[in-house]
Amino acid sequence: MGFVGDQCARQGLRVGCAPLSDRSDFDDLAVQLSALLLLLSFTGSPEVGWQLKEKAGEKKVTLELGGNAACIVDDLDEGLDEIITRIAHGAFYQSGQSCISVQRVLVRREHYAAVKSALVERVAAFKQGDPRDVDTFIGPMIAESEAKRLEAWISEAKEAGASVLCGGVRDGAFLSAAVLENVPADAKVDTEEAFGPMLTLRPYDTFAEAVQIANDSKFGLQAGVFTSNMHKAEYAFEELEVGGVVINDVPSIRVDSQPYGGVKDSGLGREGLRAAIEDMTEPRIKIVRKTATNAAAALK
Secondary structure, eight states: OHHHHHHHHHTTOOTTOOOOOSHHHHHHHHHHHHHHOSEEEEESOHHHHHHHHHHTTTSEEEEEOOOOOEEEEOOOTTOHHHHHHHHHHHHHGGGGOSTTOOOEEEEEHHHHHHHHHHHHHHHHTOOBSOTTSTTOOBOOOSOHHHHHHHHHHHHHHHHTTOEEEEOOOEETTEEOOEEEESOOTTOHHHHSOOOSSEEEEEEESSHHHHHHHHHSSSEESEEEEEOSOHHHHHHHHHHOOSSEEEETSOSOOOOTTSOBOOEETTEESOBSHHHHHHHTOOOOOOOOOOOSSOHHHHTO
């Protein structure tokens, strides 16, 4: 498989178990995919993921393609400070460069002002700088081009009527942690995967409305819901169009034992130990018709 295959062979890896590092690797894999692989597991963008699925033919495929995770704050019974701590961490850890980082925060209207004030204060205080410094929380994005992309999305939303409550200022590959409100429903910062240090705030009036807003997305990876009402928690679990619902915490949680994955443009199939074993196993069934052989005689 070209350069990647040569490097894998040198390391003693089986041909076909190779990372994709550039476009030539992708094209090479696309040509040889059906001959080399029994299973394709891909994590990345929807554009590349669905292309790979199309080229995989009859092979089994699992895809994890990101999201724009929503977090619903329906009450403050967990404590305002704890909720703000969890949302701020869930949105901005790894500078927001996580498939399940909090991107859209939906808050019951009666709690909106308190959540907004506390969240903006917390986010504005984040230290930006060298990630090797233990006090740094906001580091650079993966590339300056990505910081420019998200800066442009924020500018587009602002021109369309959104308010930038803090952050959104770029310096090279750094983008200061941003909180936006009054974001138009069709703005990229709400509809696409930001994959950077930014979140949007939106109030709602009824819990059903909050779930409907969360579902108004082409993605469906995970969602978080802060509520002490177990009827609402069950409603969220049944109605949210996502692969995982986290009650009384942010969606930015993953453990190896869970079947991790999403629906819609977030992909198909599940990752995790048990799910991976099942994906890599071909079930086989044996059916035996009753015979006339005497059981006792057969065991002699």
